Amino acid sequence: MAITDGKHVVLGIVLLCGVLAVPLWSWGQTAESIGKVLAVEGVAEVRAAPATEWERLRFKDLIFLNDTLRTAANSKVKVLLRDDSIMTLAEQSEMQFTDFLLTDQQRRSIVNLFVGKVRMLTTRLFGGGSFAEVHTPNAVAGVRGSDEHIAYDAATRQTTVLCASGGGSQDDHC
Numbered sequence: 001m002a003i004t005d006g007k008h009v010v011l012g013i014v015l016l017c018g019v020l021a022v023p024l025w026s027w028g029q030t031a032e033s034i035g036k037v038l039a040v041e042g043v044a045e046v047r048a049a050p051a052t053e054w055e056r057l058r059f060k061d062l063i064f065l066n067d068t069l070r071t072a073a074n075s076k077v078k079v080l081l082r083d084d085s086i087m088t089l090a091e092q093s094e095m096q097f098t099d100f101l102l103t104d105q106q107r108r109s110i111v112n113l114f115v116g117k118v119r120m121l122t123t124r125l126f127g128g129g130s131f132a133e134v135h136t137p138n139a140v141a142g143v144r145g146s147d148e149h150i151a152y153d154a155a156t157r158q159t160t161v162l163c164a165s166g167g168g169s170q171d172d173h174c
Contacts, residue, residue: 033062034100035081042075070094083107083130090117107131117151
């Protein structure tokens, strides 16, 4: 009987070691990140779906699909996506990454902006531009190969979109 109990203890330890060796991802995350944090100024946090707790973001932290990011007053966070696009979330803002596709044929990202401002700088990768959309509660803004600023004011329920630049080609547009 003691030998059987010992085998169960050894089996339990082996299983526990195996579980601890696996990278820890949130339930809503895929095994592959969609980007990483380039810079944090002030306080920026992330909440992985379906978690309820916010965690502080730091330089080089990985971002996953369905992550929600938020910033405090006098804060911002800059994220480099795997398609080389850059998203900067301004102070007192909150957004969620809801879709990300990077293939030879398509480069697309979609975020929900719940409140505040986000700047999106999409790139032209291998001759084609990355396409990004920002969804607010009352609008959808799309950008390809350009620099776009999107703001949503929850108090007034107003969305503002500013296309700051485009490369001048027919593929670059807001």
